[in-house]
Amino acid sequence: MSQEAVIAASKAYPKPAQTFQYGTAGFRMKADLLPSVVFRVGLLAALRSRYKNGQVIGVMITASHNPPADNGVKLIDPMGEMLESSWEAYGTALANAEDDQAVYDYYTHLEQKFNIKSSVTPQVIYGSDTRESSPALVQALKDALDAVGVKSQAFGAVTTPQLHYLVRCLNTEGTDHAYGKPTLEGYYSKLSTAFNHLMTNRSNGSVTVDCANGVGGPALRELQKHLNPDSITIIVTNDDTETFSKLNSQSGADYVKTNQRLPPSVTAQPLARYASLDGDADRIVYYYVDAKTSTFHLLDGDKIATLAASFIGDLVHHSGITDFSIGVVQTAYANGSSTAYIEKQGLPTVCTPTGVKHLHHAALAYDCGVYFEANGHGTVLFSPSALQRIFTHEPESPAQATAITHLKNITELINQTVGDALSDLLLVEVILAHKAWTPDLWDACYTDLPNRLEKAEVVDRNAFKTTDAERKLTHPAGLQDQIDALVGKYDQARSFVRPSGTENVVRVYAEAATRTQADELAQKVKALLR
Numbered sequence: 264m265s266q267e268a269v270i271a272a273s274k275a276y277p278k279p280a281q282t283f284q285y286g287t288a289g290f291r292m293k294a295d296l297l298p299s300v301v302f303r304v305g306l307l308a309a310l311r312s313r314y315k316n317g318q319v320i321g322v323m324i325t326a327s328h329n330p331p332a333d334n335g336v337k338l339i340d341p342m343g344e345m346l347e348s349s350w351e352a353y354g355t356a357l358a359n360a361e362d363d364q365a366v367y368d369y370y371t372h373l374e375q376k377f378n379i380k381s382s383v384t385p386q387v388i389y390g391s392d393t394r395e396s397s398p399a400l401v402q403a404l405k406d407a408l409d410a411v412g413v414k415s416q417a418f419g420a421v422t423t424p425q426l427h428y429l430v431r432c433l434n435t436e437g438t439d440h441a442y443g444k445p446t447l448e449g450y451y452s453k454l455s456t457a458f459n460h461l462m463t464n465r466s467n468g469s470v471t472v473d474c475a476n477g478v479g480g481p482a483l484r485e486l487q488k489h490l491n492p493d494s495i496t497i498i499v500t501n502d503d504t505e506t507f508s509k510l511n512s513q514s515g516a517d518y519v520k521t522n523q524r525l526p527p528s529v530t531a532q533p534l535a536r537y538a539s540l541d542g543d544a545d546r547i548v549y550y551y552v553d554a555k556t557s558t559f560h561l562l563d564g565d566k567i568a569t570l571a572a573s574f575i576g577d578l579v580h581h582s583g584i585t586d587f588s589i590g591v592v593q594t595a596y597a598n599g600s601s602t603a604y605i606e607k608q609g610l611p612t613v614c615t616p617t618g619v620k621h622l623h624h625a626a627l628a629y630d631c632g633v634y635f636e637a638n639g640h641g642t643v644l645f646s647p648s649a650l651q652r653i654f655t656h657e658p659e660s661p662a663q664a665t666a667i668t669h670l671k672n673i674t675e676l677i678n679q680t681v682g683d684a685l686s687d688l689l690l691v692e693v694i695l696a697h698k699a700w701t702p703d704l705w706d707a708c709y710t711d712l713p714n715r716l717e718k719a720e721v722v723d724r725n726a727f728k729t730t731d732a733e734r735k736l737t738h739p740a741g742l743q744d745q746i747d748a749l750v751g752k753y754d755q756a757r758s759f760v761r762p763s764g765t766e767n768v769v770r771v772y773a774e775a776a777t778r779t780q781a782d783e784l785a786q787k788v789k790a791l792l793r
C-alpha cells in the first residue's frame with residue numbers, strides 16, 4: 264500500500280461538511296452524504312482484517328428499515344458478530360478526517376497503535392441491499408479495498424444476516440467449529456435441511472410474508488425452493504425490488520410494529536398467519552386478525568422470544584440434559600407483560616441498551632441466550648459448551664432421543680451470528696407446528712400492555728443522554744423528572760425517551776394499562792420535547 268495510492272483513491276470521495284458517527288447499526292443517513300464514509304469504512308475493514316491476522320471481515324451496505332433515500336454501512340467481525348464496539352470510535356474518527364492526507368495519517372496512526380503488520384493480506388467480503396444508491400456506494404468501497412491491497416469478494420444483493428453467515432463460514436472453514444458452507448447455497452441448504460427435518464410428518468399450512476419490497480423478497484423466494492412444500496406454503500408479498508421508492512413504504516416490520524396495523528396491501532383472513540420483514544431482512548414481526556372482531560394483533564419480538572425460550576426449555580427438559588441455563592435478553596422497549604411472563608417461567612431476563620450488538624453480548628452469558636428487540640430483531644445463541652453437550656448427550660429413552668434430535672436441528676436452523684428474519688420465520692413456523700398452535704393461542708401466553716412508539720424531530724438529538732439501559736435521561740437536565748411526573752398519573756405506566764442511533768429523531772415510548780392512557784402518555788411526553 265502506498266501513500267500515493269490511498270490519497271489518490273480518496274480524492275474521488277471528498278468529505279461533505281458533515282459530522283459522522285458510527286451509530287446503533289453503523290453509519291446511516293441520506294445516501295448522497297455517504298460515499299466518503301463508505302470509502303473510509305473500506306480502509307477500516309482492511310485494517311481490522313489485518314489486525315485479526317487476515318481473517319475475513321464483512322462490510323454490509325444497507326439502511327435496513329430507513330426510507331429509500333437513506334443508506335448506510337456497517338462492519339461484521341470474524342465470527343459474524345457486529346464490529347467490536349471499541350473500534351466504532353476509530354470508524355467515526357476516520358469518517359470525520361478532514362481531508363485525504365488526514366485520512367492517510369489516521370490510517371497509519373491506527374496501524375502503529377495496534378502494531379498491525381503489513382505482511383498480512385487483508386480479506387473483506389461485502390454485499391448490499393436493493394437501494395438505488397447501493398451500486399455507487401459499493402464502488403466507493405471497492406476503490407478503498409483495491410487501494411490498500413485487500414483480497415475481496417462481492418456477494419451482490421444479500422440480506423444482512425446472509426453476509427454475517429458468510430463471514431463466519433469463511434473464518435471457520437476447515438476447523439472443528441465450521442459453521443457451514445460459505446456460499447448462499449450453503450446458507451439456504453443449512454436452514455432448509457434443519458427445517459425439513461424438524462417438520463417431518465408435520466404441516467403448518469400457509470404464512471403470508473410482507474418483504475418490505477426489500478432484499479428479503481428474492482431471498483425468501485430462493486429459500487422457499489429448498490423447503491418441503493408439504494410442510495409449509497409461504498405466500499410472498501411486497502417483493503417489488505425494482506421500484507426503489509416502494510422500499511419500506513407502507514410495508515415492512517417497522518411500519519407494522521410502529522403503526523400497530525396491517526400493511527395496507529394485506530387483507531387479512533381471520534386467524535391466518537402474517538409476517539413482515541424489514542428492508543434487509545434482519546427483523547420480523549408476526550400478526551393476525553382475530554375471528555370474532557377482526558381486530559389486529561401484533562406478535563412482536565417479545566412474543567417470538569418467549570415462544571422460542573419456552574420451546575427450547577421444554578426440549579432441554581425432555582432431552583434429559585440438566586444444569587442448562589436459558590436467559591432472555593431484552594431492551595427498554597420490551598413490553599412489561601413479556602418481562603413479567605418470562606420471569607414467571609423462572610427464566611432470568613436482562614435489559615440492555617438498544618442495538619443487537621448489546622443484546623448479543625449479554626446473551627453470551629447463558630448456555631442458551633435468547634435475545635430479541637421488541638421490533639423483531641433477534642436470535643438465539645448456544646454457547647460452545649452447550650453445543651458440545653447437545654451433540655454428545657446419550658439419550659436414555661426414545662423421548663429423550665427425539666428431543667435431542669430436535670435440539671440439534673434447532674441449533675442448525677437458527678442463524679446464531681445475528682438476528683435473521685428468514686431463520687426466525689422458519690423457527691416460529693416449526694414451533695407453532697410442533698405445538699399445533701394457531702396465532703391466537705400463541706398470543707394468549709400473555710396480554711401486552713397497550714403501548715405507543717413515537718418519533719420526535721428535535722434540534723439536536725445528541726443533547727439527549729441516557730442511563731440505566733436507556734430507561735432514564737440524564738440530559739437535558741430536568742426532563743426525566745417531568746417524564747416521571749407524567750408517568751405517575753397513569754396506571755401500570757412506563758415511558759422513556761432516547762435518541763435514535765439510525766435516524767435523525769428522538770424516540771418516545773409509553774405503555775400503560777389502557778390504550779387511551781398509553782396514547783395520551785406518549786403524546787404528553789412527546790409534547791415535553793417541543
Ligand code: G16
Binds near residue numbers: 288326327546620636
Ligand atoms: C437497527 C439496529 C436495531 C435497532 C434499530 C433501531 O435496526 O440493528 O438493533 O433496534 O436499528 O435503532 P434506533 O432506535 O437506535 O434507531 P435495523 O433493522 O434498522 O438495522
